[in-house]
Amino acid sequence: MQAIGWSPLPSSQPALRTVTAAPSSSGPLFRGPPSCSTLRAQGDPWSQRGHLFPATAATFSAMLWTHHRRRRLLRALASRRCFPGSGGTELIDAGALSCAQLSASARPSTWQATLGELEDEARSVLNFFGHKEPREGQWDVIKACLQQRDIAVYWATGAGKSLCYQLPAVLAWKRNQGVVIVIEPTISLMHDQVVGFNSHPGSRERFGPRACLLGSAQEDPLVEQAAISGEYCLVYITPESLTGKLLDAFEPLYAEGRIAMMVVDEADRIPMWGHDFRTSFRDLWWVREKYPNIPVMAASGSATPTIQRDIAGQLALRTPFESIGNMFRRNLCISVWRKETFNRDMERVISHVTEDGFIKATIVYVPTKPSAKKVQRKLQELLGDLIKVGLYTGETSIPERRNVYDAFFDNTMPVIVCTVAFGMGIDKPDIENIFHYSPPRNVEDYMQQIGRAGRDGRLARCIMIMAHEDWRIYENGVFANGLKDWPDEDVAWYLNSTERFQQIAAGRSCRWEALLSYFGRSAAEPLGLAGCGTCDVCRGKRSEGQGDVEAQRVFTKEARLLLSAVHAAQDLNKGHADHKAILQIAAGKYEPSSGAVPRRYRDAMSRVDIQRESVKPGRGSQIFLKSLLDMVHEDGYVRRVFRKVAEGDDGDRYVWQLSEYGEAALKWGYPVHLHPNKELKLLELPEDQRREVKSDQKGLKIKKDDICKLFAEFQMQTVDDPDGMREIAQELRRELDALLNINAQVDMEQPPEVTDVDAKTSLAIEVSTKKKQFIQGILKKSTKTKAGKQTYEVSGSLKGLRNMVSYIVKRPVCDHILEITWQRQDGKFICILKICGPIELQFLGKPSPCRRTAQKNVIIEFMRTIMSGSRSLWCDRYHTNVAKVQEAFRTAFPTVTSIRSKP
Numbered sequence: 001m002q003a004i005g006w007s008p009l010p011s012s013q014p015a016l017r018t019v020t021a022a023p024s025s026s027g028p029l030f031r032g033p034p035s036c037s038t039l040r041a042q043g044d045p046w047s048q049r050g051h052l053f054p055a056t057a058a059t060f061s062a063m064l065w066t067h068h069r070r071r072r073l074l075r076a077l078a079s080r081r082c083f084p085g086s087g088g089t090e091l092i093d094a095g096a097l098s099c100a101q102l103s104a105s106a107r108p109s110t111w112q113a114t115l116g117e118l119e120d121e122a123r124s125v126l127n128f129f130g131h132k133e134p135r136e137g138q139w140d141v142i143k144a145c146l147q148q149r150d151i152a153v154y155w156a157t158g159a160g161k162s163l164c165y166q167l168p169a170v171l172a173w174k175r176n177q178g179v180v181i182v183i184e185p186t187i188s189l190m191h192d193q194v195v196g197f198n199s200h201p202g203s204r205e206r207f208g209p210r211a212c213l214l215g216s217a218q219e220d221p222l223v224e225q226a227a228i229s230g231e232y233c234l235v236y237i238t239p240e241s242l243t244g245k246l247l248d249a250f251e252p253l254y255a256e257g258r259i260a261m262m263v264v265d266e267a268d269r270i271p272m273w274g275h276d277f278r279t280s281f282r283d284l285w286w287v288r289e290k291y292p293n294i295p296v297m298a299a300s301g302s303a304t305p306t307i308q309r310d311i312a313g314q315l316a317l318r319t320p321f322e323s324i325g326n327m328f329r330r331n332l333c334i335s336v337w338r339k340e341t342f343n344r345d346m347e348r349v350i351s352h353v354t355e356d357g358f359i360k361a362t363i364v365y366v367p368t369k370p371s372a373k374k375v376q377r378k379l380q381e382l383l384g385d386l387i388k389v390g391l392y393t394g395e396t397s398i399p400e401r402r403n404v405y406d407a408f409f410d411n412t413m414p415v416i417v418c419t420v421a422f423g424m425g426i427d428k429p430d431i432e433n434i435f436h437y438s439p440p441r442n443v444e445d446y447m448q449q450i451g452r453a454g455r456d457g458r459l460a461r462c463i464m465i466m467a468h469e470d471w472r473i474y475e476n477g478v479f480a481n482g483l484k485d486w487p488d489e490d491v492a493w494y495l496n497s498t499e500r501f502q503q504i505a506a507g508r509s510c511r512w513e514a515l516l517s518y519f520g521r522s523a524a525e526p527l528g529l530a531g532c533g534t535c536d537v538c539r540g541k542r543s544e545g546q547g548d549v550e551a552q553r554v555f556t557k558e559a560r561l562l563l564s565a566v567h568a569a570q571d572l573n574k575g576h577a578d579h580k581a582i583l584q585i586a587a588g589k590y591e592p593s594s595g596a597v598p599r600r601y602r603d604a605m606s607r608v609d610i611q612r613e614s615v616k617p618g619r620g621s622q623i624f625l626k627s628l629l630d631m632v633h634e635d636g637y638v639r640r641v642f643r644k645v646a647e648g649d650d651g652d653r654y655v656w657q658l659s660e661y662g663e664a665a666l667k668w669g670y671p672v673h674l675h676p677n678k679e680l681k682l683l684e685l686p687e688d689q690r691r692e693v694k695s696d697q698k699g700l701k702i703k704k705d706d707i708c709k710l711f712a713e714f715q716m717q718t719v720d721d722p723d724g725m726r727e728i729a730q731e732l733r734r735e736l737d738a739l740l741n742i743n744a745q746v747d748m749e750q751p752p753e754v755t756d757v758d759a760k761t762s763l764a765i766e767v768s769t770k771k772k773q774f775i776q777g778i779l780k781k782s783t784k785t786k787a788g789k790q791t792y793e794v795s796g797s798l799k800g801l802r803n804m805v806s807y808i809v810k811r812p813v814c815d816h817i818l819e820i821t822w823q824r825q826d827g828k829f830i831c832i833l834k835i836c837g838p839i840e841l842q843f844l845g846k847p848s849p850c851r852r853t854a855q856k857n858v859i860i861e862f863m864r865t866i867m868s869g870s871r872s873l874w875c876d877r878y879h880t881n882v883a884k885v886q887e888a889f890r891t892a893f894p895t896v897t898s899i900r901s902k903p
Ligand SMILES: Nc1ncnc2c1ncn2[C@@H]1O[C@H](COP(=O)(O)OP(=O)(O)OP(=O)(O)O)[C@@H](O)[C@H]1O
Pocket: 131, 132, 133, 134, 135, 138, 155, 156, 157, 158, 159, 160, 161, 162, 163, 300, 301, 424, 425, 426, 427, 451, 455
């Protein structure tokens, strides 16, 4: 075999030239790289040039079998990997020429020359991607790739990180030097990258470089086979697949030196997902340990300095070439809106989707799967049948994901409602709106998600619709429970990130400035003194997102009392102002610890006392101030910082501080206007009403707790005891029915503010005939349209009707409502719904051997669905015997009247 390849030695040292093994033969189905000899025969210029990546023991010995001594040297060289230009000048063989001697004499001129040559080649590969020039920074990263260095690239979303590894991948592939493995966190992202890469004209040519994805999303086993024998230029894979069964599969390719580089894209997911649901992210160091000689690149669009350090540690990066870019995206206009009613919020979303009569590509992010379903249904309803709204969550099946993804890209489904499962790294140029209905859990996720918008450089909107209560799921709910096993420093990072995000949402300064400073970037340079000029704060539009401004009330005196207490607590406790201390100080109940300085204590207290005197009685109580603290926090007057809770310390997780804005408000006495929250409104009710509401709430909580217990019991039941299961299921069912009745009332507890119930207005609503029963009590007139739909005229107050109609008619529970009664109680307008009746189940799936488990899973899933407020369930995930499940259902749920299966 003739040698082709690059060597760090001068041409007078031909023995040290490296050689590549002939490429493995391409399978009939795949376009593998052409062999070296074929290329030479075709006069391919790539084959005449030097090597991008060092050769292996096998390839060395293939060429140099006649030179025994040098063969030994080269084997050692190959096994210890002496890289040109990367400082790998190790002494190898004392008897022969030492590598150090050789390199010392030869490297400067040859390496420069060779690198220059490679750079020329790399530039010409830019055409493959259809780009004329590299963007700022891309070239430096590509050069570091050519030097085989570990690399960390932290640039803004959409800045062009992918090219930094795809271009070297094409170069390596063309020179027959192996594949680049790219680890991506999501299937949709892999799919996007593979489709994008394979659609380049160069990829479609015969023997053109191609990309593939491996893992559960790859249905064709032949692709896996071809990928591990090096027939693809880029192999995309999830961390689970790589650290799982495919880790060993790449061994032969590695032994041949034909893995050119490993890339961990979206590397910020390592600390973010690695702890809980994607632990494989934290196992990536296995790959490094098993294949130590492969250079590693980490890329991320949302990594803070702390996360960058974590990534470097987890991937064991060796003195990496770091490129840290500016993260400001001038064309993204960020706004935050306060939630109003669900329907009103959805209407506001729609008004932006259909602005100017054009349908804008839009992604709506929501934090949980049930809320994704709810939002999708509502948007679909408002948009009608012509405009499709897709749903993409962790529960979406792989074929369905593919459909949704494709439809979104070709604009047949312009709106997608999704959880974090969708969108990461997706490069659709014309997304004009990103909505968040409830905030994502931290700044990193937010940055990543808004980064999908405006990738064509045109203006795009990023609007977050939220309520302060939304943060609770991250602090107390299922997300926070997941933190239990995390190390302290990661918990601190997580909670601080959520807290910083709350500050950004409060909008007391330019939102981009706050984002950039979170990511440790200078805001002064890209933004200038005037801020970004595009966010709602800079445009002076913050108040527009604040919902009903008239609902705000003046809390200046109470807020000043609270802020002065935070100030005093900070001062007294050496910055450790915890929740309890602040409330005690504000209420005048604080006992100083023995270490407190009496003089300072007196001064601090007297300042707080002055404020307290100006507050009305009852408004300075700890319980009132507790609600107020949440309100001033929501509005950005105070912020929290995570503190490490010591072993056995049951203190608060956070310490509180005045924000700059809070300090100014305290110092200059600005008026403080706030939206009263639920707790505060409750406190303001007369005693008897408050007690009533509380007992209702308590009743509901007890009921919910009972149900959760029953549910847990049901889950514990073994499938071998169908009678036991059935019994618990029936009990559960009764409880659920009762709960649904309560829920209906509780949901309507904030009824339309009806000032005069007798002032009736009529409103026409269109409903299908089967819903007739639930409005007959208040039906005034009914007519049938030509299309066969029934129109009913219902009486009531206009606002009340609108609320009721949208609540009832547009919700999936409407088919199960038996009776509606409206009542007026304590000046409130209450609608009581009795819910029961047919529940429709649709099954997709084939019989599978583990029927009982599947049946149980279906029932569990069903109960979850009911508890989340929905009444229909699609069981497409369970492969089971449909008839058996139907039977199990009929016994467990006698009210289920219609169970259909889909072929
Ligand atoms: N040199 C270039 N010239 C012109 N366009 C480019 C260049 N490099 C990249 N692009 C384009 O920029 C867009 C964004 O690139 P890419 O998807 O690589 O961004 P990214 O940094 O990986 O973003 P994210 O972090 O969101 O995944 C793509 O459409 C790509 O084609």
